[in-house]
Amino acid sequence: MASAKLNHGASPLSAKVVGSFAYLTVKDRMPTIITKVIDSIHRNKNKFFEEYGEDGIEAEKRAISFLSKLRNEVQTDKPILELTDGLRDVDAWNQHLQRHQTVQGSKESVSWFKSPWLYVECYMYRRIQEAIWLNPPINEFDVFNEGKTQSFFESQQATIALCTFLETLKKDKDIPSKNLLFDNFIKLLQVSLWGNKCDLSISAGQENYQKDSPVEALPNLKPFVLVDDSHMVWAALTSSKSNTVSGKRVDIVLDNAGFELVTDLVLADFLVSFCLADEIHFHGKSFPWFVSDVTAKDFEWTIRQTMAANHKWMSKCGVQWKKYLKDGVWSYHDHPFWTLPHEFCDMAVDAPDLYTKLKGADLILFKGDLNYRKLTGDRDWDFTVSFDTVLRGFEPSPLCSLRTLKANVQVGLQPGQGERLTSQEPNWMTSGKYAVIQFHMPHVEQ
Ligand SMILES: O=P(O)(O)OC[C@H]1O[C@](O)(CO)[C@@H](O)[C@@H]1O
Numbered sequence: 151m152a153s154a155k156l157n158h159g160a161s162p163l164s165a166k167v168v169g170s171f172a173y174l175t176v177k178d179r180m181p182t183i184i185t186k187v188i189d190s191i192h193r194n195k196n197k198f199f200e201e202y203g204e205d206g207i208e209a210e211k212r213a214i215s216f217l218s219k220l221r222n223e224v225q226t227d228k229p230i231l232e233l234t235d236g237l238r239d240v241d242a243w244n245q246h247l248q249r250h251q252t253v254q255g256s257k258e259s260v261s262w263f264k265s266p267w268l269y270v271e272c273y274m275y276r277r278i279q280e281a282i283w284l285n286p287p288i289n290e291f292d293v294f295n296e297g298k299t300q301s302f303f304e305s306q307q308a309t310i311a312l313c314t315f316l317e318t319l320k321k322d323k324d325i326p327s328k329n330l331l332f333d334n335f336i337k338l339l340q341v342s343l344w345g346n347k348c349d350l351s352i353s354a355g356q357e358n359y360q361k362d363s364p365v366e367a368l369p370n371l372k373p374f375v376l377v378d379d380s381h382m383v384w385a386a387l388t389s390s391k392s393n394t395v396s397g398k399r400v401d402i403v404l405d406n407a408g409f410e411l412v413t414d415l416v417l418a419d420f421l422v423s424f425c426l427a428d429e430i431h432f433h434g435k436s437f438p439w440f441v442s443d444v445t446a447k448d449f450e451w452t453i454r455q456t457m458a459a460n461h462k463w464m465s466k467c468g469v470q471w472k473k474y475l476k477d478g479v480w481s482y483h484d485h486p487f488w489t490l491p492h493e494f495c496d497m498a499v500d501a502p503d504l505y506t507k508l509k510g511a512d513l514i515l516f517k518g519d520l521n522y523r524k525l526t527g528d529r530d531w532d533f534t535v536s537f538d539t540v541l542r543g544f545e546p547s548p549l550c551s552l553r554t555l556k557a558n559v560q561v562g563l564q565p566g567q568g569e570r571l572t573s574q575e576p577n578w579m580t581s582g583k584y585a586v587i588q589f590h591m592p593h594v595e596q
């Protein structure tokens with residue numbers, strides 16, 4: 151990998167700033183997450199014994215001791231260590247560490263509280279993976295699986311409501327007018343946006359699920375959308391400029407499993423069913439990440455569960471989704487870059503193959519808060535700096551961020567808007583109550 155610049159733009163958010171959200175995350179929320187991971191491994195002790203006998207028990211003990219050590223490193227602000235587990239991304243991580251050591255001047259200075267929050271938080275999830283991976287036979291265990299499946303089951307009512315909404319649209323034999331199509335597109339785009347409220351890492355794994363009909367809730371949520379570029383997203387989707395030879399492709403860079411994934415699948419189904427897209431590429435994570443993010447297993451499991459649901463419209467959706475995958479209309483992709491700590495402006499240099507792939511999309515939807523942090527570099531930008539500016543050249547294709555705010559980075563606001571919110575609601579940037587739909591069109595013709 152070529153060397154990327156670490157010094158582009160405003161300064162990165164960091165736990166260095168005592169009292170900041172980054173500080174509270176590293177100090178309290180991250181150790182809590184590690185403790186929950188330890189609990190989850192411990193709870194599964196009997197299962198490991200049944201599957202692997204004494205070897206399973208030994209592996210459980212070793213993994214827990216790795217994780218206790220990790221928690222101690224965080225709590226005592228130890229230096230960030232090189233990875234040693236031999237997975238395919240080890241070099242990228244260790245090179246990234248060296249870059250930070252060079253910038254910060256010494257090995258000791260690259261530590262949990264002194265380094266960029268984005269880097270150390272991503273690194274924690276990679277170290278959790280290391281603790282599991284280095285301890286066969288439990289090395290395939292997903293420490294976050296229980297929370298993800300629970301969030302899916304607990305959102306069943308909302309999922310049924312959403313699938314019923316979609317199937318009702320499809321049943322209507324009349325070809326919808328462009329206005330009606332637009333209205334329904336906006337509804338499902340917003341449902342996918344608010345689906346992002348349901349992540350498990352902000353609540354350190356506590357229950358966080360959707361109970362009501364997601365479509366009916368939309369009018370009440372409208373005032374909380376601080377930037378709404380959905381007209382531009384629609385224009386990008388319906389412009390005749392796109393690739394007519396191979397059909398129109400929409401890429402969805404997924405965030406969380408559970409209800410959020412259902413909202414993304416419903417949106418993708420709508421796009422294909424109403425000929426707004428011919429192909430959907432879903433991008434997920436290659437190992438368990440940020441508590442609730444989608445892995446290939448979660449993706450397949452969700453579709454299987456939807457198919458098996460005891461509800462006509464929900465199972466119909468599941469069957470359709472399975473068929474889309476079989477026919478290649480939908481496809482699932484993962485790439486190690488999505489689980490690196492890099493800002494997206496470094497993708498063209500650090501993961502040129504992925505950047506080239508994304509160039510083939512007519513529209514890319516980036517779901518969620520962490521993707522927004524990576525799009526913007528998780529930096530202390532002024533609220534009024536434009537989204538285009540902070541992308542710093544990351545423009546593989548027209549792109550849109552669908553994100554509820556859970557970290558202190560926000561750009562593209564009107565003058566005074568951010569300051570007003572800060573004075574009214576000091577935690578507006580981290581509560582998940584506000585959201586943005588922010589679009590960027592590449593400057594050069596692709
Ligand atoms: O699932 P999302 O929307 O990317 O959110 C991940 C969460 O983790 C955090 O990184 C906090 O630890 C926040 O940025 C965000 O709340």
Ligand SMILES: [Mn+2]
Binds near residue numbers: 349405442518520
């Ligand atoms: Mn997430």
